[in-house]
Amino acid sequence: MEKSRNTSDDFIEKAIAAANSMHRDELLFSYKGILYPTTICSPETFKALESFEARSDDVILAAYPKSGTNWLSQILTDLIAISQKKTPGSERSMNPEEPEPIPNLEIGDAKKFEPLSKVPSPRFLASHLRPENLPKSIFKNNAKILLVIRNPKDVATSFYHFCNGLALLPSYETWDEFFTDFMTKKMAWGCYLEYLSEWNKYADKENIMTITYEEVKENPALSVKNIAIFFGIPLTEEQLQLVVERSSFQSMKKNSDKTHGSFGNVLFRKGGVSDWKNLFTEDQSEKMDKAFEEHIAGTKLGKKLKYDLYCKA
Numbered sequence: 001m002e003k004s005r006n007t008s009d010d011f012i013e014k015a016i017a018a019a020n021s022m023h024r025d026e027l028l029f030s031y032k033g034i035l036y037p038t039t040i041c042s043p044e045t046f047k048a049l050e051s052f053e054a055r056s057d058d059v060i061l062a063a064y065p066k067s068g069t070n071w072l073s074q075i076l077t078d079l080i081a082i083s084q085k086k087t088p089g090s091e092r093s094m095n096p097e098e099p100e101p102i103p104n105l106e107i108g109d110a111k112k113f114e115p116l117s118k119v120p121s122p123r124f125l126a127s128h129l130r131p132e133n134l135p136k137s138i139f140k141n142n143a144k145i146l147l148v149i150r151n152p153k154d155v156a157t158s159f160y161h162f163c164n165g166l167a168l169l170p171s172y173e174t175w176d177e178f179f180t181d182f183m184t185k186k187m188a189w190g191c192y193l194e195y196l197s198e199w200n201k202y203a204d205k206e207n208i209m210t211i212t213y214e215e216v217k218e219n220p221a222l223s224v225k226n227i228a229i230f231f232g233i234p235l236t237e238e239q240l241q242l243v244v245e246r247s248s249f250q251s252m253k254k255n256s257d258k259t260h261g262s263f264g265n266v267l268f269r270k271g272g273v274s275d276w277k278n279l280f281t282e283d284q285s286e287k288m289d290k291a292f293e294e295h296i297a298g299t300k301l302g303k304k305l306k307y308d309l310y311c312k313a
């Protein structure tokens, strides 16, 4: 059975109600120099996160907002279900007495870590944080991390629409204003190019697999297969096809009411590559090219993004 409403949906809906009565300037707060949404993150949660005990068999997804977090979450939770001999989609607890803790580490209140510590292995965990702000135990215990990255022009485009569709984030009257903020580190979860260069310092670690949004789009079956191999989850051809089918944009969008509540409408927008061409002016495009060149172009992650193919053509 497909999962019905869960803790995340309820939490987000309450946060949206709170955000609706807040002034635009109150929607973000700064923690250690990075902005986060006030209604879903808090300094107390960040503090409690520092002592969170990761396990070596945790399945961790790292992704900057709008890079495909929900897409890869779907793939990973299905793979975990398969590894536990469950049918993908039926694994969620339907018991209101035992609500599912929100898998995103920095979202929710500080009390979330207690129930999270009781979730049986392998746990699925996600985060939009830079590596230096993740709990140290993740690296100490060698938990495996799937890092998803997406070309920066599509990330900015997707983020712009998201800000205007979701009350939790400050909205923008114009794309130009958004672009200026995106380029000057005024986004929730910080500057994307800095995020990439921080993660690049970890790119050679054995317990980290990096995948791009564009390569999953290009060849979902191969991507799912490689992800399953990385996490040591054996898959039959039939199971592989099931995971690929359930994670297609069409099927996730169709199910989004059940899986993400009203949040689904904002989340599953176009699900494609190069939508940036509908927003970026030539000047903005050049500014991004220059910033990319300065921050990340020559690095391992920079090359993996195939910038010329996805951001210049």
Ligand code: A3P
Residues within 6 Å of the ligand: 063, 064, 065, 066, 067, 068, 069, 070, 071, 154, 157, 158, 159, 161, 247, 248, 249, 250, 252, 267, 268, 269, 270, 271, 272, 275
């Ligand atoms: P667009 O706004 O470009 O459509 P995140 O989950 O990190 O917030 O990322 C959201 C982006 O991923 C949105 O991009 C969304 O449409 C896209 N997305 C979500 N599910 C997808 C899927 N199954 N296939 C492809 N793209 C998907």
